Amino acid sequence: MKLEEAKRNFVETWGTLGTNWGINRTMAQIHALLMVSEQPLSTDEIMEILDISRGNANMNTRALIDWGLAERKVKLGERMEFFVGEKDIWKVAVKIIRERRKREIDPMRSTLRDLKMIDDKDEKKEEYQRFIKLLDDIDSFADSADKIADKMVLADKNWFFGTMMKLMIK
C-alpha cells in the first residue's frame, strides 16, 4: 500500500467512525482529510478530493469550526479561506465530549429533572417512589459522567492517561 492510498483509506474509515459519534460522514471525512494534510486546504481542494458539492463542503467546514475541530487560516495574498484541522487526538476527543455534552447531556438532564414534577404523589405510593428513584439514579449517573468529562476537558492529557490510568488500572 502506498502512503497516499493509506491516507485515502484513513479518511474513509474516519468518516464511517464519525457517524457513530454524532458527527456526520462528510464532516468526519473533512476532518480526517485535514488531519492528514501537510498543508491547509481550501474549500475547492476539499470539494475536489472528497468529490462533494460546494454547499456540502461549506456546511461541514463550518460545523467543524463550530465544534472547534478546525480553524480558518488566511494565506497572505490569497483571497480564499484555507482550513487546518485539529490533529491532537486528545484535543479532538475533548472537543467532541464538550460539544456533545452541551448539545445532548445538558438538555436531557434538564428534561428528566422536569419529569419529577408529579402531583399525584400520594396515590400509588410505591410505584411513584420507584419512578422517582429511576430518575434520580439516571441523574446521579449523568452527574458522575459529567464530572469525569469536566476533568478531562480541563486536564492535561499526560495527567489523565498517566496518573489517572495508574490509579485505575494498577
Add this chain to the structure above:
Amino acid sequence: MKLEEAKRNFVETWGTLGTNWGINRTMAQIHALLMVSEQPLSTDEIMEILDISRGNANMNTRALIDWGLAERKVKLGERMEFFVGEKDIWKVAVKIIRERRKREIDPMRSTLRDLKMIDDKDEKKEEYQRFIKLLDDIDSFADSADKIADKMVLADKNWFFGTMMKLMIK
C-alpha cells in the same frame, strides 16, 4: 403532571436520547417502557402502548436481548413471551459500552492498524513519519479508553463512582 404522563414523557425522552448513543428510537423506547413498567410486558402490550407494528416490536425486543438490556420472562401457564428490562442504570451503561466496543471500536482499531502497512517507507520520509504517528496516537488513545471501559465493565458501581471519583475529582 400525573405519574402516567411523566412515564410517557420519560419513554419519549429516552427514545430521543438513544438515537444519540447508537440505539434506534424504538429500541430505546421499548427499553424505557420496560424500565418504568412494574410488570413484564408482552409483545402485544408493547405494540399497543408504543403504537408500533409487530415486526418492529419483535426486531427491537430481540435487539435489546442481544445487547443484554432486556430478558425474556416466561409466565407459568402463558404461551406468550414477556420481557423485562434492565433497570440498573450502571448496568445499562456497561452493557452499551461493551456492545459498542465490540461493534465499533475493535473493528476500527484493527482497520487503522492495517493502514500502517505502507511500503514506500523511504520516500517522503517526514510525511510518512507524521502519518504513522497519527495512527499510533489514535491507537494509544483508543487503548487507554479501552482500558477504562474494561475497568468499568468489571468494576462495581460503588467502587467506580466512589473510590475512583474521589481520586479523580478531589
Add this chain to the structure above:
DNA sequence: TTGAATTTTCAAAATTTATTGAAAGATAAA
C-alpha cells in the same frame, strides 16, 4: 399427527437525514 397460537422474516413503503447546485449575499481589488 393437526391446527391454533405465537414468533420471525423481509420486501415494500414511509420517514429521516444528508447532499446538491444554483441563486443570493458578502467582500475586496480595481
Add this chain to the structure above:
DNA sequence: TTTATCTTTCAATAAATTTTGAAAATTCAA
C-alpha cells in the same frame, strides 16, 4: 462605485435508515 471572487443559504433531490404488515416458520396443546 463596479466587478470579479468567494461564501452562504436553502429548496429540491437523493441516500440511508426505520417501520410496516402480511406471509412463512415455529411451537405446543390436543
